[in-house]
Amino acid sequence: MQPTATVLVYSDDSHTRAQVRLATGRRPAPDVPAVEFIECATPAAVVKELDRGGIDVAVLDGEAVPMGGMGLARQVKDEVFNCPPVLVLIGRPQDAWLATWSRAEAAVTLPVDPVEFAAALASLLRRKSALSA
Numbered sequence: 001m002q003p004t005a006t007v008l009v010y011s012d013d014s015h016t017r018a019q020v021r022l023a024t025g026r027r028p029a030p031d032v033p034a035v036e037f038i039e040c041a042t043p044a045a046v047v048k049e050l051d052r053g054g055i056d057v058a059v060l061d062g063e064a065v066p067m068g069g070m071g072l073a074r075q076v077k078d079e080v081f082n083c084p085p086v087l088v089l090i091g092r093p094q095d096a097w098l099a100t101w102s103r104a105e106a107a108v109t110l111p112v113d114p115v116e117f118a119a120a121l122a123s124l125l126r127r128k129s130a131l132s133a
Helices: 014-024 043-052 071-080 093-101 114-132
Strands: 002-008 034-039 057-061 086-090 106-109
Touching: 002 014, 002 043, 002 114, 014 034, 014 114, 034 043, 034 071, 043 057, 043 071, 057 114, 071 086, 071 093, 086 093, 086 114, 093 106, 106 114
Parallel strands: 002 034, 002 057, 057 086, 086 106
Antiparallel strands: none
16 A cells, blocks of 8 residues: 655635645655645644644645734744644745745745646655655
8 A cells, every 4th residue: 555645735715725636636746655635724723733743744825814824834843843844835936035934845836836836745745755764
């Protein structure tokens, strides 16, 4: 049986969460595991899931309300032990510097471009796998 990777997706917008699922497909690249999703619509749910553990990558919507993904990324990097890699979804390419401030490992613009998103997610899954080995 193939191992699976667990990806947490945070957005208050169900359409954005659907974009992430569709861009990922069953697996973002042939050399990474199949993906299972945990969807969260509130910052509290994200923290609860990350504290529980077992998340391989967190995808956080920088445009989410009431708390954007970049602020949430910075918070979880400070507060969650062994925080997984974070990919933030940003509104404009010019916001990439904010993603750096948030300590996210990757950033992709909205709306989600499937090729760009899958490549970024696969890269984070590879990095996580290499660190775990």
